[in-house]
Amino acid sequence: MGTPRKGVHSTRGRNDGIPLGRIAGIPVYLAYSWFIIAAFTVIAYGPALLVRNHSLGIGAYFVAFAYALLLALSVLVHELAHALSAKAFKWPTEKIVLNLWGGHTQFETFIASPGRSVVVALAGPAANFLLAGAAWLMLGAGVFTGVGDTLTNIFMWANLLIGIFNVLPGLPLDGGRLVESAVWKATGSQEKGTVAAGWAGRVIVVVLVVWFIALPLLSGNTPDLSYMLITILVCSFLWMGASGAIKNATLRGRLHLVSAAALAEPAVGIPNSATVADVLRVAPYGTPAVVICGPDGRPQGLVDPAATAAVPASEISTTLVTAVSTPLAEGAYVPRTSSGQELIQYLAQLNGGEYAVVDDVGIVTGLLRQQAVVTAITGKVARRSGRL
Structure with missing residues (x-):
């Protein structure tokens, strides 16, 4: 939860959920999946609050829902801390989304460094620790009583746990940026740092599963069902995030191999x-x-070589080349100098799997096939597809 994510294109609109407005110019959305965790909070904590205070009656469930709202507020402050600290480095923030897993801050393209990455990442947990400290002071001063005191106490512990959890040293948690930045600084490669932090995240998942599920079962204890479910869900989220970080960093590390000039096969152009x-x-x-x-x-x-070979010798001078060719997708040509992320982003916008390569004056010099690009990125032979 809360790990800043860097992106180039956005998916604004209905896919983001319910727009909550803008804070410091940053669009904030409430994903529909948030209502799942809100419902779980009401179902799990409503009865517990009722047992502790019978006088609440049905109001215990409203208090539990208030707890879900306070959690959302805590996450929002966490994400705003990411966004506002990034703003100090002139990293443009695209949006903040509150969802089932907490939330995330989406950035547009920016130039990162190990030190700045750590500052932005740890700003989130720091904000939660400040909220926990403020709640602790209010509890000590007796500002609230009754339900207010209960919610303040829950708010304090929730922010303390969110802060501690997010500083664990592994992606996708904020603390993973510490590992990433340390390896990045030592090796000069952000991709190597991300892979290392992703594996650290996987180790954290294993430790959590062993500690909260395996050890209680081995000791003969029966873990609480809801407690076990939360552990499984959280660990699943962490494992997917860590695995995604490893995969993306591995692909980024191979981008230098993607070059129109290097991957294209020889080709010549002729008029239609x-x-x-x-x-x-x-x-x-x-x-x-x-x-x-x-x-x-x-x-x-x-031109299709098989179709060309099938033309009778007596007709080769009268058969137009358009009769033995297949059309390229509209705009399916790229400059010979294109490479890396720029080339990938451009090809992703085109249909078809073949692209003419042209030099500075527009002369055809090669033919770039989608399969060659995908193989260069992944190291695996690509299946036939119409798009990257």
Whole structure:
């Protein structure tokens, strides 16, 4: 919960949930999944509050719901701390979303450093510790009585636990940024730091499962069902987040291998008014690849070698190249100098799996296939697909 996430594109709107407005210019959303944790809080804590104070009656469930709202407030302050500390470094914040797992702060593109990453990450838990301290002072001063005192006490412990939990040294928790930044500083590679922090997160999951589930079972005790369910849900979330961080960092570490010039196979361009005979002159054995270009010079299609070979010799001079070609997707051409994240983002917006590669003056120099790009990123042969 609360780990800052860096992104390039947003998914604003209905997918984010209910808009709650803006705080310091930052859009805040309440995801529909939040109502799941709110309902769980009411069901789990309502009866417990009723046992402790019979006079509450049905009001115990309203108090439990108030507790869920206080948790949401705690998470909101946590995420705002991330966002406002990032603002000091001129990192643009895209949105804050409160959800089933707590919440997250989504940033737009920014340039990070190990030190700044730690400051932004730990600002969240620090805010929770401050809230816990303020609640402790109010309890000591006897500011509230009755239900108010109960909620203040719960608020104090909730923020203390949120703060402690989030400083555990493993992703996706905020404390994972400490591990990431330390390895990043030592190796000069943020990707290596992220992978290390992701594995640390997995270790934390194993420790939590052993401590809260395995040891009680081995000792002959029967763990509380709701307690066990919370542990399983939290550990599942942590494991998915840690695994996602490892996967994304591994992919980022391979981006330097993604280059249009390096991955493209040789190709030549011919006008769409050419004939099959012209194709056979430039590619007599099916290589290099032949790209058809329109009157404006833009790539339009790709010659099919099998279809070309099937044209009778007596007809090669009269059969237009368009009869033995397949169309390229609209705009399916990339500059020869494109590479890395820029190339990936551009290809992700295109349909089709083949892209002409052109030089600075628009001359076709190669053909880039989606499979080659995916293989370079993942190290695995890609399945045939229409998009990256």
